[in-house]
Amino acid sequence: MHVTSEQRLDDGVLEREFTLGEIPGILWTPASAPAPLILLGPPPLGLRKAYPRLATRARHSAAHGFASATIELPGCGDRPRLPGAEQALADLRRAMEAGEPVTDEIIDALILPLVDNAVPEWQAALDALLSLPDIGGPVGYSGGVISIGTRLAVVEPRISAAVLFAGSFVPRAMFEEARRVTIPLHVLLQWDDEGNDRQAALDLFDAFGSTEKALHANMGGHTGVPQYAGEAAGKFLTRHLK
């Protein structure tokens, strides 16, 4: 892990850009150290586009004593595209424009390589982050592509609790993985999310094996999570990580 730039923000939060091999990332730490860590899973937009929303969430978390970190997803931003991703995206667009159902084949081709590639990278990032003196346990996950969060919750025992955002396509295979999740979960669902399959989100919530899981559904589109819903998610993480 190599820090490429750092700046102290006006609220005292230290923001560090880093690279982990070829993967760019950002770490935000509060003045109080060592701090428990929240892994901020980005949406698959590229970190540059997602930065304003990620930084806002990180600074709110820092105000509650949490460090936050994110890394660029495989195939996003300036990272090389994943094999088959362009074709899967083109197939998705064609199906949606034609008003046809998005098939399991398209969803698998779009999401599974992303999950398979991303999860080991997040685990490597966690190794590096936990070796820093200003990061302490425990670790939470809060993020974007729900299948990545689901797989991480299954395979990564250092993650104690997760906030998941329903709203991306879910491969059928993830429903089986969801049954093996046991950590506390807080799932946010934008009820009227245009691009979201609400029933798939409800089915996935039902499938999670966790004995503590909560679904918070709110009105509005994909990026319209109300402020009070963000605060409730923050309270959930505070309850489990402090």
Place this chain on the structure above:
Amino acid sequence: MHVTSEQRLDDGVLEREFTLGEIPGILWTPASAPAPLILLGPPPLGLRKAYPRLATRARHSAAHGFASATIELPGCGDRPRLPGAEQALADLRRAMEAGEPVTDEIIDALILPLVDNAVPEWQAALDALLSLPDIGGPVGYSGGVISIGTRLAVVEPRISAAVLFAGSFVPRAMFEEARRVTIPLHVLLQWDDEGNDRQAALDLFDAFGSTEKALHANMGGHTGVPQYAGEAAGKFLTRHLK
């Protein structure tokens, strides 16, 4: 409205039992007056059985500066049974024991007379309660039989926000009424509630016309609402009534 007994509880809350005509009720007020009011819709168990849970909710609300009041539902406790209610309950039990679907006819016979009779009584209670010097506006509703809360939200303009508990049978006609609800709603759903039709609860949530509505689904059975879920519902009422 006639106060039949009053006692000061150990946390300083004043608990008054009253009658409104033939209908028994309970009012809890905090030391700070005038206080905004929460109408506590009871489950259809009779106030005596529901008292411990209602009093706990009322005392929590009082700690946040709210008065709370409840009245006995028609046909419950010592009140005369509603015509047809015994038959509807017997039909319901028979269907459930036989593992048969609960028909719309049974649900209508069970719930619609309860709603038709209860709602004017709650409005009369509201008239009486708002005339007391220690009660001020605004008014919220938080309660048990979701169809009663839905009808009240449509017909009673003095109610500014409502917490509704999914988990009772919903007549088809209520889905139409739900579209006419416009006040902010916070709906609690116990995901694994044995006696609850989860799909009906999700459909009803979808039908509500309110631009601000949130669904909070949690694990556990009918009476197992986690403490943090109760706190989130309290925050919702505080946001809208203070």
